[in-house]
Amino acid sequence: MTKRLDVIGRPRRRVDGRAKVTGLTRFADDVILPRMLHCKLLRSPHPHATIESIDVSRAQAYPGVHLVLTGKDFPVTFGILPVTQDEYPLAPERVRYVGDPVAAVIARDEQTAFEALDLIDVKYQPLKTISDPEEALATPEPRIQSYGEQGNIHRLQAFEFGDVNEAFARADHVFEDVFFYQGNTHLPIEQHASVAAVDGEGKLTLWSSTQVPHYIHRALASALQIPPAHVRVIACPNGGGFGGKCDLHNHEIVVSKAAILLGRPVKICLTREEVFYMHRGRHPVLMKMRTGVTKDGKITAMHTQTLLDGGAYGGYGAASTFYTGVLQTVTYEIPRYKFDACRTFTNKPPCGPKRGHGTPQPRFGQEVQLDKIAEKLKIDPADFRLGIVAKPNTLTANWLKIGTIGLAECIRKVVASSDWKNKYRKLPEGRGVGLACGAYLCGAGLPIYWNKMPQSGVQLLIDRSGQVTVFCGATEIGQGSDDVLAAIVAEVLGIDAYDVRCVTGDTGLTPVDLGSYSSRVTVMMGNAAIQAAERLRDLIAQAAAEHMETLPENVGFARGRVFRADDPCKLMSFREAIVLAEEKFGTLGSVGSYSPPRSPGRYKGAGVGPSPAYSYTACVVEAEVDRNTGWITVPKVWIAHDIGRAINPVSARGQVEGSVYMGLGEALMEEQVFRRLPPKLSNALVHKIPSLLEYKSLTSLDMPEVFTELVEDPDPNCPFGAKEVGQGPLLPVMPAVANAVYDAIGVRIDELPITPDKVLAALEKKAKGETPRVGPESFPEVPFPEPMLVPPPWEGGDGNSVNTPRRTPGKKEAVA
Amino acid sequence: MKTPAPNNVHLALRVNGEEQQVSFAPYKTLLEVLREDLNLTGTKHGCELGECGACAVLVEGVPVLSCLALALDCEGRAIETVEALASGGKLHPLQAAFADLGGAQCGYCTPGILMTAKALLEREPNPSRERIKEAISGNLCRCTGYQQIYESIEEAARTMQESKR
Numbered sequence: 001m002t003k004r005l006d007v008i009g010r011p012r013r014r015v016d017g018r019a020k021v022t023g024l025t026r027f028a029d030d031v032i033l034p035r036m037l038h039c040k041l042l043r044s045p046h047p048h049a050t051i052e053s054i055d056v057s058r059a060q061a062y063p064g065v066h067l068v069l070t071g072k073d074f075p076v077t078f079g080i081l082p083v084t085q086d087e088y089p090l091a092p093e094r095v096r097y098v099g100d101p102v103a104a105v106i107a108r109d110e111q112t113a114f115e116a117l118d119l120i121d122v123k124y125q126p127l128k129t130i131s132d133p134e135e136a137l138a139t140p141e142p143r144i145q146s147y148g149e150q151g152n153i154h155r156l157q158a159f160e161f162g163d164v165n166e167a168f169a170r171a172d173h174v175f176e177d178v179f180f181y182q183g184n185t186h187l188p189i190e191q192h193a194s195v196a197a198v199d200g201e202g203k204l205t206l207w208s209s210t211q212v213p214h215y216i217h218r219a220l221a222s223a224l225q226i227p228p229a230h231v232r233v234i235a236c237p238n239g240g241g242f243g244g245k246c247d248l249h250n251h252e253i254v255v256s257k258a259a260i261l262l263g264r265p266v267k268i269c270l271t272r273e274e275v276f277y278m279h280r281g282r283h284p285v286l287m288k289m290r291t292g293v294t295k296d297g298k299i300t301a302m303h304t305q306t307l308l309d310g311g312a313y314g315g316y317g318a319a320s321t322f323y324t325g326v327l328q329t330v331t332y333e334i335p336r337y338k339f340d341a342c343r344t345f346t347n348k349p350p351c352g353p354k355r356g357h358g359t360p361q362p363r364f365g366q367e368v369q370l371d372k373i374a375e376k377l378k379i380d381p382a383d384f385r386l387g388i389v390a391k392p393n394t395l396t397a398n399w400l401k402i403g404t405i406g407l408a409e410c411i412r413k414v415v416a417s418s419d420w421k422n423k424y425r426k427l428p429e430g431r432g433v434g435l436a437c438g439a440y441l442c443g444a445g446l447p448i449y450w451n452k453m454p455q456s457g458v459q460l461l462i463d464r465s466g467q468v469t470v471f472c473g474a475t476e477i478g479q480g481s482d483d484v485l486a487a488i489v490a491e492v493l494g495i496d497a498y499d500v501r502c503v504t505g506d507t508g509l510t511p512v513d514l515g516s517y518s519s520r521v522t523v524m525m526g527n528a529a530i531q532a533a534e535r536l537r538d539l540i541a542q543a544a545a546e547h548m549e550t551l552p553e554n555v556g557f558a559r560g561r562v563f564r565a566d567d568p569c570k571l572m573s574f575r576e577a578i579v580l581a582e583e584k585f586g587t588l589g590s591v592g593s594y595s596p597p598r599s600p601g602r603y604k605g606a607g608v609g610p611s612p613a614y615s616y617t618a619c620v621v622e623a624e625v626d627r628n629t630g631w632i633t634v635p636k637v638w639i640a641h642d643i644g645r646a647i648n649p650v651s652a653r654g655q656v657e658g659s660v661y662m663g664l665g666e667a668l669m670e671e672q673v674f675r676r677l678p679p680k681l682s683n684a685l686v687h688k689i690p691s692l693l694e695y696k697s698l699t700s701l702d703m704p705e706v707f708t709e710l711v712e713d714p715d716p717n718c719p720f721g722a723k724e725v726g727q728g729p730l731l732p733v734m735p736a737v738a739n740a741v742y743d744a745i746g747v748r749i750d751e752l753p754i755t756p757d758k759v760l761a762a763l764e765k766k767a768k769g770e771t772p773r774v775g776p777e778s779f780p781e782v783p784f785p786e787p788m789l790v791p792p793p794w795e796g797g798d799g800n801s802v803n804t805p806r807r808t809p810g811k812k813e814a815v816a
Numbered sequence: 817m818k819t820p821a822p823n824n825v826h827l828a829l830r831v832n833g834e835e836q837q838v839s840f841a842p843y844k845t846l847l848e849v850l851r852e853d854l855n856l857t858g859t860k861h862g863c864e865l866g867e868c869g870a871c872a873v874l875v876e877g878v879p880v881l882s883c884l885a886l887a888l889d890c891e892g893r894a895i896e897t898v899e900a901l902a903s904g905g906k907l908h909p910l911q912a913a914f915a916d917l918g919g920a921q922c923g924y925c926t927p928g929i930l931m932t933a934k935a936l937l938e939r940e941p942n943p944s945r946e947r948i949k950e951a952i953s954g955n956l957c958r959c960t961g962y963q964q965i966y967e968s969i970e971e972a973a974r975t976m977q978e979s980k981r
Contacts, residue, residue, distance in 0.1 A: 002839030017915030020923025021907065023858020023898035029855040039860045111841070151837065187861040189870050191960055192926045240862070240958045268825030272863040478959050479924025654918040654964050692867035692956065700949045 006558055007491040008720045014483035015497055027528045028209045028236040029193035032245060033256065033265040036195070037066055040101040040113035041267070041391070042120050042275065044095035046348035047131075047685040048144070048192050049124035051093055051102065058119035059105055064112035065259055068120070069104040072256065076620040080215060080247045084314030084451045086145055089223065089253040094122070096144055096312035097349050098686050099277025101250045106258045106266055129347045131674065131685050133309045134780050135287065136344035142469050144312055144345040150254040151782070153342040154310050155321045158787035158805070159605060160794055161515050162336035163398040164292075167301035171292030173376065177369050178288050179735075180751035180776045181361035183282035183309065184670040186354050187697060190239020192278065193269040194252045196259035202229040205508070206256055211236070211241045211477050212515030215448065217507040218554055224256060235515075241477035242662070243353035247280050247315055251523030251626035276690035280352030281672055283343075284309040284322055285361035287778035289369050297379050297387050301336035301796055304328055304362055305317040305779060308343040311350035317343050319448070319608060320351065323358025324607035328366055329396035331407060331439045332388040336792065340784040347685055353517060355662060356727050359440065360734060367436035367735030371742065380424065381435050382415045385618075397792040399601030399799050400609050403484035406642030407437060408713040410618035413640035413709045418620040424743060429624055434739025437618045438731025442724040443520030445596050445610030447760070454593035456524035457511030458532040462588045466658040467495065468500045470532075474511030474525045476504040479726050480651040481521045487647050488719055490648075492533035493540075494557025511591065519724035522647065523612050524594045526719030531592030539588060543610065597717065602799035603790045612717040616726045619660075619732035625742035627763060630756030631669060632741060637733070640709040644723035649710065655725040656708045661698055663733025669696040669753050712745065750775025826892045829857070832900035839886075846890055847871045847882035848898060850937050851862040862956070868976050869955030872928035879932045881954075898927035901934065903951030909975040910934060910968070921959035929955045933969045942973055 006176050006406045015522070054067040058632035065793040071092025081083040089101050103120050107113035130144060130152055140151025149153045168174045194208040204226065210216050210330065214234040221228035221720040238245055251268045258266040274289060286307040306324040310317045321773065325339035330453050332765040356363075374381040389408045395401055412437065425432045447455055459471040470489050478481045486500040502510055513525055541555040548570050563571035571616045572580075580587055599610030637660050646652040672695075675688045689695045714721020734752055742748055758774045767774035786805040791797030826839040828833050831854060847864070850856040850873070859882060862868035866884040873882045879906050901908040913919060917945040919925040929952055936943055936951040943951070949962075949968050957965065 013916045014918075016923075017909070017920060018911075018925055020920040021911035021914045022902055025923045026857075029861075032855065034856070077883070120854045185957055188922075188924075188958060189868055190860070191862065191920070238920045238922060239862075242958070272865065272867075280874070478924075628857065650916075650918040650964075654921055654960055657961035657963050658921065658959045659961075662958070691865065692863045693865070697956065697958070698955045699956065700965075702954045703949075704960045706961060706963055754864075 036265040041101040044100040046128040052123040055121040059116040064108040067106040078327035133344040155342045160338040160787040164301040164338040165359040171300040172295040179365040183284040183672040184241035186244030188240030195267040197254040235505035236474040238477035243484035279349035282354040283351040287365045302339040313350040315352040322608035350622040371739040395793040404715040410640035418638040432743025435735040436732035436735035440728035442613040443610035444518035446607045456513040456528040457645040458528040471510040473510045475516040488529040490691040528592040528594040535590040544582040603801040621736040630759035634704045642711040644715040647722040656729040659729035667734040667737035747772040846885040849887035872972040887911040913968040918964035
């Protein structure tokens with residue numbers, strides 16, 4: 001398409017911008033319905049206990065209380081992944097983390113519901129608590145879940161793409177490092193809220209802070225055992241998501257059930273403390289990285305081992321486990337690759353997807369290790385990476401298809417803009433620069449439940465008034481998905497983006513889109529929108545062509561006009577053209593849909609990692625380290641992101657800078673950590689800092705200046721060439737900080753966050769002449785299974801495995 | 817058993833230039849009364865503990881965390897919320913700049929930041945970047961990384977200065 005673009009690529013006010021600055025955007029807690037009641041959940045104070053009895057009689061009798069629910073009201077388990085149906089809306093017999101919900105009160109107002117929670121008597125019998133993965137490995141009993149690989153191991157994965165030991169033997173150097181990435185949480189400023197109501201026809205509607213209304217629709221119908229056709233889920237615009245609103249949450253099921261039982265709307269809004277306990281955030285991951293390199297700086301093989309602290313339930317954990325390994329191969333040429341992963345259950349809030357889902361942890365390890373390798377080989381870290389950047393239109397060792405790759409350009413840009421060559425190893429003591437790269441999916445290749453239907457659908461309605469309404473299940477979580485949708489439709493139809501009305505995220509009105517996760521929206525929704533808009537444009541072109549006495553191919557659309565391309569003086573308004581089309585074809589509408597291309601990998605497990613395209617990012621961070629306090633200040637960050645094409649450069653830049661912000665938080669201060677209460681106070685494992693004041697995140701005073709560049713090399717699989725920008729730019733930030741700290745003071749902090757106490761400990765070691773490093777010392781014995789052997793494409797493979805590894809005996813999936 | 821809920825108080829609140837008669841339980845915060853009793857849901861909440869700044873409104877022109885203020889204490893004082901920023905159909909320069917320049921992403925922290933910024937620009941029509949950072953340091957934003965917020969406030973300051981000339 002050589003047409004000039006009128007909407008795409010131009011900096012614009014986003015279509016929902018006005019609503020957001022006037023307070024008119026209706027978030028879930030802003031939904032207020034007549035006769036609405038309020039719900040509160042009673043949560044377990046124990047990290048692991050059996051429930052001996054629950055007496056709700058006093059709560060039920062409390063004035064203003066309408067209903068009290070407990071586990072026995074919810075016989076069916078649920079879980080967002082079909083293979084992991086291990087959660088209860090309210091725990092019937094056992095609680096598995098502090099915060100696990102056990103009962104619900106529905107009352108006339110929030111205050112009454114709160115007060116009645118105190119009147120519920122629950123008798124618990126505490127069980128042994130498992131607090132971390134090493135304890136989980138060493139403690140098979142009691143099992144937190146009755147399914148999984150064995151004991152308290154939820155998942156084990158092992159893949160080998162070519163013989164890595166043989167390749168390590170050929171390498172000039174083999175580097176082995178152990179890293180730890182602490183867990184952290186999404187911290188959206190909007191606390192999760194939901195309102196459920198039964199309509200006049202007796203059908204259920206749920207308004208909710210969710211990123212995935214379609215998945216919630218399916219899972220909710222299953223959990224409540226009601227026909228999906230009688231359920232409607234409306235995803236309100238989210239006040240930030242970052243992955244924390246991707247699960248079906250207990251409270252969504254509870255208020256739905258209560259609304260059905262009471263015939264009245266029921267609302268819940270979680271407190272900030274509850275949001276911390278619900279979590280589903282970044283998995284703490286211990287990693288061992290082995291990398292073989294030649295003395296001229298080529299990688300011969302890489303072996304990544306990961307150990308995940310999953311928390312008490314499965315959630316998206318099966319997918320998270322894969323993601324700690326599968327995307328390691330898409331940035332650099334890695335001829336052979338081995339990957340083992342283990343997810344354990346612990347008595348903590350379940351972990352899940354947070355921005356970058358499973359990939360920031362191993363990316364941190366890989367990029368810090370590459371910095372160490374470059375130093376050993378005496379090659380500049382930027383040049384080292386430029387020498388190994390993956391080639392476009394190639395397959396990786398694990399059979400992922402790379403299309404366009406703008407990584408080299410990103411590296412060159414940040415090297416130039418940061419003045420890298422004059423800073424690296426040249427700044428005064430206490431100041432340093434670090435460089436790192438990253439890559440991310442533009443949408444997961446497969447949905448979370450197996451099906452052959454489209455992953456995104458778009459429907460267009462247009463009529464003689466000139467109005468264009470676009471319907472799509474995609475969900476606005478702040479990232480600007482409505483704006484992308486309107487811009488694409490407007491571009492194809494030659495109209496203004498503000499003349500397109502978006503109806504999104506409503507499973508009762510909009511075609512299915514799988515939701516706002518895996519950075520899939522721009523690519524999948526965008527391609528479906530192009531198809532729908534082109535179909536409609538073709539109808540209008542036919543009608544207009546007749547009127548202008550030309551062929552449909554010769555009809556142009558731009559700036560609200562429909563015209564003869566060979567004689568632009570012959571024109572009509574878009575609205576006049578619609579009237580002609582409506583006369584000719586009757587009522588107008590169109591649909592479009594999108595399914596990603598099939599991935600070449602054929603082995604079992606090849607479904608996680610493929611994507612229609614990958615985005616790339618490079619980043620340079622400058623750091624100043626105070627040797628007396630260990631305090632790290634970041635004055636500036638330079639970042640370049642390969643976006644293919646920016647639909648709206650204002651929003652794209654905002655996503656990059658927001659990623660830098662969140663990445664700096666993870667690098668320097670954010671951590672979701674737990675502590676044991678003293679034995680006399682129950683010995684429970686509680687969240688150390690469940691408040692916005694104590695869970696430190698960057699304020700405006702901490703945030704450095706960010707210099708953002710977008711690399712635009714349109715990708716043919718993407719709408720107008722546009723790749724993702726919501727998650728990828730986060731990935732290089734954390735390792736770039738660690739590398740900058742090393743450049744500044746010569747100490748390696750091989751674990752995140754890099755807090756002042758760790759810096760001081762490392763400096764002390766350095767002063768004593770010990771290895772100036774703080775980080776995990778070893779990786780424990782994990783019973784990884786025999787790997788699935790899959791020859792890489794260049795070793796004669798066809799994408800299948802050449803063996804059939806034995807599965808762990810006794811492995812069981814949690815399927816209800 | 818708990819003590820029975822205290823009786824509602826009934827008083828007049830001056831919100832966005834209108835006097836509103838409102839009856840509410842005396843323990844309610846200004847945030848709760850604005851959102852629940854006056855249906856002014858433009859003001860948001862992120863913690864109810866004074867930590868995030870999402871609920872900032874102006875009381876007598878000064879930014880106040882409405883989750884920490886008792887509505888009772890606001891009797892007779894001028895309260896301004898995001899709903900009053902635009903006049904007629906016309907956006908306030910701050911609103912226009914935030915919408916145009918990416919100052920609002922999810923939009924949840926936006927009302928609190930707009931009100932804080934309004935108070936700043938009324939005090940200091942031409943603030944430096946450092947002063948802007950200080951002024952909004954009590955408003956957490958998880959989306960933007962703040963840069964486009966600073967630029968929006970600077971742009972609004974310019975627009976407001978020009979319109980005065």
